[in-house]
Every structure is written in structure tokens, then in C-alpha cells.
Amino acid sequence: MKEKLPVNADVLKWGRISLGLSCEEVAQRLGASIKEETVRNRENGKGSPTYSQLEKLAHAIYKHPVVIFFFPSIPEEDTPKSDFRALAEYLDIKVK
Numbered sequence: 625m626k627e628k629l630p631v632n633a634d635v636l637k638w639g640r641i642s643l644g645l646s647c648e649e650v651a652q653r654l655g656a657s658i659k660e661e662t663v664r665n666r667e668n669g670k671g672s673p674t675y676s677q678l679e680k681l682a683h684a685i686y687k688h689p690v691v692i693f694f695f696p697s698i699p700e701e702d703t704p705k706s707d708f709r710a711l712a713e714y715l716d717i718k719v720k
Contacts, residue, residue: 629678631693633669638698639686640667653685 640650640663647663654663654677665671673681682690692699 629672637667
């Protein structure tokens, strides 16, 4: 039996949710051998991916380093501003 990787299930779930993916979409991207139920179980702490699956999940799907999935808690991220409009007074533009 393979040794269970000590990945943080909450971080696995965060990685998926932060990209707006469903468990089904993650399973499809991982390949035919992984089912939606398997992804959901891993996020609930009922199993963990193999190291090669974790690498693919981290790099190809979630775009994070592998080590982040071993963190004790969900990492904090700065959210980029999605609104790039600015008021004229802050840009030093004269408005008529």
C-alpha cells in the first residue's frame, strides 16, 4: 500500500475553488483514471493523491508549487484589482 501524502485537504479545495473549477472539471483535467468522487474525497480528507498526481495538479491545473499543498493552512493571497478606472483628480487630469 502506498503511503498517504500529508497534503492539506483544505488547501486542495482552496486551489480548486480559487480557479472556479468544479470537482468534475479537475477530474477531467487529471485524466480518465481519476473520478469526480475521488477529487471530492481528497478534499474531505478521505485519501490523498500520489506524488505524480499532486505534481500534475499543482503545476498543470492549479498553477501553484507542490509545497503549498503541505502548508498547515490556506495561504493568504493579495487579490489583484479588477477595476482599472481612476478618478481624474488622482490622475492630475483637468476635466471640463
